[in-house]
Amino acid sequence: MVAVSSAGQVNERDAPFQLRGNSFTMMVLKVLDPVSANFFPALAGKVRQAPNFFRHAPIVLDFDELSADVTFDVAAFVARVREQYLLPIGFHGGPATVQEQSLACGLVPMPTGRAAKLELARPVDSSGQPVAPPPEPVFRPALVISEPVRSGTQIYAQGTDLIITAPVSHGAEVLADGNIHVYGALRGRALAGISGDNGARIFCQSLEAEVVSIAGLYRVSEDLDPSLLKKAVQIRLDDGFLRIALL
């Protein structure tokens, strides 16, 4: 017996599915020269550095930097990327022919992720008049977690900072659009500025993390300087590089 409301809609509890919004972080492969003979060897080399991290990772192919006259077989290109166990699921930008081919081989057109180029000049609208600056961001209080973040748990501070006054276990993931502060040991994965904020930082009292990342640029545990391990550090993006410094 299905309960029917006056609007004639099926009671949501009886529907055979649920439609929910969700957000996912994904890597972007910015394609600069798809026909270069060195493309796939270099990609293979990058994947070999952390094979488990890259295995079956969903990625978005960014064709923004391709010049208008570049032609290549997109389907074949995607197939070769998949050989590296990376899974292209979407694309962004590129000349019209590249976009058509990408759609044809099943890639999803993605909106721009917010790791955009730094735009120093004031933006202008179509008539050449300077556009009014965007409204001041509304203050959103930080998400504060006071219990240990257990293995297998994922915490996402959307549109704000993340403050954790407890340890973050191995196998846990903490993400924030803003900064991440861990007043304890950081043993899991920490990804700050995931919507593209290059100025986001990660602070922790004891660096034992599996992966750290700011605005998509990451470093795995193996590549961390041993002299910084188990120390109180600050991680930030400086000139496109991840810098880790003792606090």
Added chain:
Amino acid sequence: MGKIIVMTSGKGGVGKTTSSAAFATGLALRGFKTVVIDFDVGLRNLDLVMGCERRVVFDFINVINGEAKLNQALIKDKRVDNLYILPTSQTRDKDALTKEGVERILNELCKEFDYIVCDSPAGIERGALMSLYFADHAIIVTNPEVSSVRDSDRILGVLNSKSRRAEQGMEPVTQQLLLTRYDPERVEKGEMLKVDDVLEILAIPLLGVIPESQAVLRASNIGMPVILDENSNAGQAYLDAVGRFLGEDVEHRFTTVQKKGLFSRLLRRSA
């Protein structure tokens, strides 16, 4: 109104069934009416460790399916008063467990018993989830070893998110650590994690440290919970742990290397 305790770990083979048997026996020895339930459907071991495997007629799954009454499946322990065992099926598997069935049986048991000890299977899937869902207290059985500690951490995360108390916003399940198979000599050599190392990672109160002991295998072979072996260190450690659970202030023993004097060597005290 009965209290439900789940003995869980995530990792397999760390001592959940041994500890469930010992703990339930310990509570019964203190005068509390206690039942211990085997949730490891298809791989049942609790009946072996409790020594009642030759008296199993009906089991937990029979009661869930309405094929038997609860008092037909409950087995009274021959050695200790107030102690009952609810064995599980060996021929079915964990899909036979249903939330409604488990809830109905636990509610019935809560009316009669002071403590209900649930022996969880390993893992984080259905069997483990069913055993921890209704728990009031959780005892996290962990070996002083990296994989066991990580899996215990995971199960703590599961308790904090998938238990009934978590889902309904009630007071959280109390969590305590039972560190089993502890070998102070190996800890001293640096081969095994120290108590403090494990506590630093898991950050829950310590219920007890059970030393590695040959008495555990002997006890399981003859179907007797090791807590009844008064000469064994493990048995005594379980008695201490039960005391602490009931609120007593008991000092932790067997955590440092015991220098064996000449006298005790002569008397050949069993470990």
